[in-house]
Amino acid sequence: MNDLIIRNYEETKEEILVDVDKDSFVVDWQKNETWEVSFKVTKTDRNRKAFDIADYESIIIWQGQHYVIKQLKSYAVGEQLFKEVVATHIYYTVQDGFQYTEKTGTLSITQCLQHIFSSGARGFSYEVIDPKNKFLKVEQENFGKNNYLKLIEEVLDDYDAVIVQNNKHLKFYPTADYGEKTNEQIRYKYNTDNVQFDIDTFDLKTQIKGFGKQKEESEGGAYYFTPITYTSPQAEKWGIRIQDPVEDERYTQAGNMLARLKKDIHDYPSISGSTTLKWTVDLSKGDYVAFIYEPLSINTWIQVVGITEYPMIPNKPPEIILSNTKKTMTSIIKQLLKKG
Known part of the structure; x- marks a missing residue:
């Protein structure tokens, strides 16, 4: 279902939002970092009710996922009214919960998550997907006394985990088990499509x-x-x-x-880059692509860590960010912008 739904904060009104500027409609996902939709909409006779519902904290529903409007710019050009909307995935409302108590000891990832949500689930549920028992117990000291989002970020770091959100249901995977290896490959500087990559050995240690x-x-x-x-x-x-x-x-x-x-241990060259390559198969979040660079004898897998999609523009491929580093998406993007 590709209708764009707008629902008010009180959940008493819901409309299909039409006359959205298709060129402005963007879905942006970055691994363990952010997930949001943004767009511009003009007030018309067809969308009058839906336009008025678009307000702070209203819910945007796109392809089954719920997003909360957190940024809104309203303006007029002559008699024409416009709104520019940025809505963040509903998962990030988890930051509105707070765990006041602390827990110390050798804890599993499940025990940490149980402690986080013991102050109230706030509509969230979770599961740990670890069939090969890769998650180790970690000695925690004073784990807690923070909002839920920051505590989950601690869990992701401490247990080398990845979170996958389906609205308010959260799945936690070991990083090594997240993503599928595709049949695609990139040969640096020999690929005929639009591919830009940075390789450096500055942090390579053994x-x-x-x-x-x-x-x-x-x-x-x-x-x-x-x-x-x-x-x-x-x-x-x-x-x-x-x-x-x-x-x-x-x-x-x-x-x-x-x-x-x-x-x-960072025993490999750092690789990060972006591409708008039109793949023969769709790349999904977390997928791995073979990367070959003969001058450094690199033949490795790099992961999709960011996807920017333009779903309302026919045949426009997504912009993909790939990396084999443990840098945050923010630092990767800043690096790419500096060299762009």
């Missing part, structure tokens, strides 16, 4: 050391486990390049720290 929790002075002050040094197999190719150590008192088990080091 060795990292991890320090866990120290015992109390009464126990001798030693670490719960001997600090661990992890050396990547890539050291054979690039030599020993030492990354800043991990110092995290939440860790009391050597195995958990080793898993953290293997996750944190």
Whole structure:
């Protein structure tokens, strides 16, 4: 269903919103960062009721997903009235909840989520998708005392997780299990389509050391486990390049720290870029594309971490952002803008 629905905040009125400027209608998604729709609409005889419903905190419904109007600009040109709307996915209203209590201990991702929503679900539900048991327990200290959104962001970082939202139902996946590998590939500088990529080895490291929790002075002050040094197999190719150590008192088990080091080591060139390539198959959120760059002998997978779609413009392909880095989408976009 591709009708654009507008519903008032009180949920007592609902209309189909027509006469939207199709060129302005954009759906923007960025992994673990944002999801929003934006558009401009002109008041006409056909959409008079719907136009008036479009106000702060009203609900936009597009392809089954609900978005809340958070930014609104109303203006007139002569006798013609216009509104420019930015509506954020309803998931982000999770920030309106607050967990005042704190929890300390060795916790699973499920226990952290249970603690977050124990102050009230606010209409949200969640599930953890981890059939291979990749999520490890993490030593948490004073987890809580923040709004739900910030606590979920902590969970995503601490447990290396990805969140997938279906309105107010949230699914949490291990990052390694999120996304499908496609049959497509990009050969840097040999692709005939519009592809722009940045590659750098500035942060490439091959060795990292991890320090866990120290015992109390009464126990001798030693670490719960001997600090661990992890050396990547890539050291054979690039030599020993030492990354800043991990110092995290939440860790009391050597195995958990080793898993953290293997996750944190940046033993590959950073790749990020954008494309408007017309793929033979549709790329979806989180999908992986083969990336080949002969000068650095790179043959790896890079992930779709951002999609900007123009669904009201026929045959206009989406703009895709791909990356193999752990940078936030904000930093990737800023980097691309600087070099654009």
